[in-house]
Amino acid sequence: MISLFLSSVLSINADVKDETQTLVHTKLKPSRVEKDLCLYRYRIYTSSPLCQAFNDQGLAYLYSYAWMESARSFETALKHDPDCLMAHIGLAKALERWDKKSESTKVIKDAKRLEEKAAPNEKALLQAALVEYGLNENPAAAGEARQKAAAVIIDQALAQYDDDQELWFARAQIACNYANSGGNASSAPFYKALLKINPLHPGANHELIHFYEGTQRPALGWPHAEGFLNSSPGIHHANHMQAHLATRLGKWDKTSDRSTKAVQLETAYHKAMNVKPSEDHQFQHHVQTLLTSLTHDGRFKEAIALNDIRPDKSKPSVAWFKFLLASKDYPAAEAEAKKFLKTEKNTAAYLLAILYLAQNDPEAAMPWVESLQQSWITGKKEKLQEFRVWEVQGLLFAAQGQYKLSARLLKRAIDKSKSDYSHHAWGNGSIFMEKLGLIALANKDFVEAEEAFLEALAHDPGDVHAALGLRRLCEVTGRKEEATDYAKLASHCWRKADPGLLEKEWNIIKASISDGSVPAAMR
DSSP: OHHHHHHHHHHHHHHHHHOOOOOTTTOSOOOOOOTTSOOOOOOOSOSOHHHHHHHHHHHHHHTTTOHHHHHHHHHHHHHHOTTOHHHHHHHHHHHHHTTOHHHHHHHHHHHGGGSTTSOHHHHHHHHHHHHHHTOSSSOOOTTHHHHHHHHHHHHHHHHHOTTOHHHHHHHHHHHTTTOOTTOOTTTHHHHHHHHHHOTTOHHHHHHHHHHHHTSSOGGGGHHHHHHHHHHOTTOHHHHHHHHHHHHHHTOHHHHHHHHHHHHHHHHHHHHHHTOOGGGOTTHHHHHHHHHHHHHHTTOHHHHHHGGGTOTTTTSOOHHHHHHHHHTTOHHHHHHHHHGGGTTOHHHHHHHHHHHHHHTTOHHHHHHHHHHHHHHHHHSOOOHHHHHHHHHHHHHHHHHTTOHHHHHHHHHHHHHHHTTOTTTTGGGTTTHHHHHHHHHHHHTTOHHHHHHHHHHHHHHOTTOHHHHHHHHHHHHHTTOHHHHHHHHHHHHHHTTTSOTTHHHHHHHHHHHTSOGGGSOGGGO
């Protein structure tokens, strides 16, 4: 049986290779079966193993938000069994997510002809979809009434088929009005119920990652990040998604390598399926996430190589600016920041202020700090803008020798952001604490510096500058054993960093306070 199925699957790609016609709804060439893509299998009513294989692949891509490839797989499934109801339902959903509503409606209308002979569980999924589209008899008005009608259909089916995974996923979707990116608290219990049946269901795990990343307890989502990756090892988005939580939780030990694999899988997919990066809506986000992780981990050579493939190269990029700043390529960072002047003046002002202050040039930074302040006074009061104003003002005061004013502003930013997990995204959790620690260290306020550095490491265990700051603090205060421990921690944080880079960062922090500047009584 297994050998028969495998031989059928192997013949698919041979068949597809010879096909030249374009699929009707997606306007794409037919799909091919990808090996080791996803573990999820959902038995559908079809006599064609080829249709079954492509339907499973369509679900794998659907649950990874790869809408185009999902639609391509489902439509290829229909070539092998035009009367497969589940392939119709899947294709309609993928097309709708892919912003092809008219084609999606055509497909679900065509599926109505299959309702009478459908198996009960598949019929329920079709009827719920028809309600969603307003194509059932006497359709209710769009909104809550349709949700309730669809929920009744699925609930009745679940009462009989309580181990049907697609019914449970459909019920979760109805509960959050068909939203992706995590749904809401109403859908979460249904996703969790589905995971009791199949702990590696890709869709349920993916949605719960998004759900928990928006809560005050993102660590609850980490098992789902692992579950999604284990369910779909060959899909780029599954390798990427762990970064949504890892960068919030300080789990840097694996996230950069996993994000690297995501981009490698994606570029291989582009080549194999002749897909342009611009046609892949996930690619820019994946590359940007990898760039952020590599910058954080001191892997600058790998980061610079992303410039050859990043799709936003022609547009200004904050992530690219941050990499250039971290790698101390100041002329390139300045050019990148100035790209924002035409479209986002506040962002340009912030980046240029940060850049000039990093070069210890408060005079060059001042007009940009003032521009940001004026915009805050007269403009919309947005949280991001508030943080930016406090940060650049604090750094400017430090550069001008006004340490107490600097510390006060950075503490204000710390107090407001430390419990804000939206701020913690993409490795930002310790940024204000780290900067306060470095400024306090340079001003010999060792109590303030130590507290700031320790808090930085509590929020981001991979913060190499906090570890190096504590190493220097312990050295100048005579705590040699602790200094050695923090040196080891810094080496662990940047164990994959470019050769010699850690030593360069250490020399900068070491030079910020000399050994002889600390009285013996304080050591």
